[in-house]
């Protein structure tokens with residue numbers, strides 16, 4: 001897929017929760033480039049103290065009719081705090097689309113479970129919509145410490161069944177995503193997951209034990225996002241370092257050293 | 261339009277702008293953003309005789325105006341380059357230069373001689389300055405004797421343009437430059453990264469898997485410029501300058517300090533199209549100042 005450097009205009013900024021910003025971007029120069037869910041954008045953060053490198057942010061939603069690209073940002077440091085404070089009308093310089101993206105070849109009729117935690121739920125919205133449009137049935141299993149960590153639930157509910165766990169029982173079932181009853185009650189053909197690494201590893205172990213295909217989207221530290229610097233590597237099952245930004249960020253979990 | 265062509269040994273560049281090894285992949289990663297043929301040349305990833313896995317993750321830490329890396333020369337080895345990568349690059353109308361690394365003299369020589377056999381690679385950049393590998397690499401680059409020994413051995417096996425990349429982690433970079441010039445290097449490029457550290461105080465751990473890493477980006481530019489200027493006064497061979505170049509102004513500073521050509525590294529991560537902007541910016545500056553040929557300003561610095 002061809003990559004571009006684009007100045008995207010911020011059409012609107014919403015703050016669905018304290019500390020989170022939803023940035024709706026558009027391309028005034030033409031239609032947004034071809035991209036698939038699970039790919040990401042390297043965003044240049046201007047006027048942020050000490051921020052030198054671009055910041056990788058997942059594609060949260062692709063709205064073709066509105067020519068909009070959505071990014072959901074969790075403010076955790078100087079770079080993301082600056083993005084949190086961005087205003088409608090500002091422009092963001094973006095390199096996109098980067099990485100491989102989630103599986104696009106599930107047959108129609110299959111049931112796919114999308115498991116997310118924290119801001120890791122962001123790319124699952126775009127992916128769920130993508131699957132639904134192609135006749136695949138997505139379900140969502142979303143986890144957080146507390147109800148306030150779960151975002152965009154109304155949008156997820158329009159796409160497929162939503163199952164929730166919280167550690168403090170403020171919403172859904174109490175506990176971690178891998179403890180949710182739906183995992184026993186229903187059968188899924190495949191799982192895709194994005195979120196904190198311990199959560200994804202637990203999901204991968206569950207899938208491995210059940211013999212279900214599982215893919216995970218990694219968030220390793222990146223410098224270039226283009227496969228040029230080899231800073232972002234993860235060890236694969238053969239013990240080789242593979243580039244997360246180019247060969248990933250989505251990997252079949254059997255291809256990683258996550259079983260032990 | 262000023263004349264932008266420059267020569268490094270037997271190598272002619274259509275303009276002085278090249279890219280730095282390890283920051284530009286094999287060039288192909290940037291082909292969506294720029295026309296590679298518009299570059300004076302590009303220097304591919306550090307290549308070694310045998311495949312190397314490199315160091316463990318994490319390999320990168322952002323710093324004020326720069327970054328540290330400890331990639332550790334991950335590459336699939338010279339034969340992989342010759343068989344899989346070279347066929348994708350050989351038709352380009354620019355200079356494809358291979359950065360050659362090793363841990364023993366024999367490795368350097370064998371790697372260089374295999375590259376020597378590739379008709380469309382007109383030069384190598386001998387990396388005697390990588391701070392991120394235990395054996396070899398920088399070990400050769402920190403004494404005039406060590407540097408001379410590798411260059412002498414490689415010179416016998418390699419008859420095209422030989423550029424030697426120098427480490428800034430030394431007391432006198434000019435002495436090292438003189439030593440490699442004496443052994444027949446056609447050019448020196450400088451600087452490689454400066455050794456540094458970054459610590460996560462909450463975890464009381466280094467942010468890099470091997471503890472230290474190499475610093476690059478605009479934070480190293482003043483040091484790099486100073487070194488280029490010192491080496492200019494010490495040797496007669498052409499110099500390739502790099503370290504923190506972000507724009508045409510930075511590039512012209514290096515040229516005025518004595519660099520015949522320049523390389524752009526870390527800046528490619530911030531703007532994947534920066535190289536072409538630098539080519540255009542140099543041209544514009546020359547035109548605006550009535551300079552007909554970029555060679556007129558090489559080393560024009562008055563202190």
Ligand SMILES: Cc1cc2nc3c(=O)[nH]c(=O)nc-3n(C[C@H](O)[C@H](O)[C@H](O)COP(=O)(O)OP(=O)(O)OC[C@H]3O[C@@H](n4cnc5c(N)ncnc54)[C@H](O)[C@@H]3O)c2cc1C
Nearest residue numbers: 055056057058072073074076077078079080122219220249
């Ligand atoms: C492919 C990919 C997709 C991502 N998608 C999103 C997204 O959709 N929304 C979102 O809010 N964030 C996303 N992230 C994480 C985001 O890039 C980081 O949070 C951001 O780079 C931190 O920058 P900062 O300047 O705010 O914080 P820094 O000051 O750089 O760091 C603050 C804290 O965040 C941690 N951190 C830094 N980088 C990362 C990282 N890559 N992953 C996890 N923790 C990190 C640091 O260790 C530190 O503790 C993604 C990361 C990757 C690699």
Ligand SMILES: Cc1cc2nc3c(=O)[nH]c(=O)nc-3n(C[C@H](O)[C@H](O)[C@H](O)COP(=O)(O)O)c2cc1C
Nearest residue numbers: 280281282306329387451452476477503504525526
């Ligand atoms: C991620 C990364 C990888 C690098 N790998 C190599 C390498 O393989 N061989 C080499 O000679 N220099 C390597 N370098 C050093 C650069 O080529 C260059 O000398 C240095 O980064 C200074 O230039 P800059 O500030 O423009 O980046 C690497 C630098 C970075 C940031």
Ligand code: FES
Nearest residue numbers: 223225227230245
């Ligand atoms: S971030 Fe540079 S190779 Fe992945």
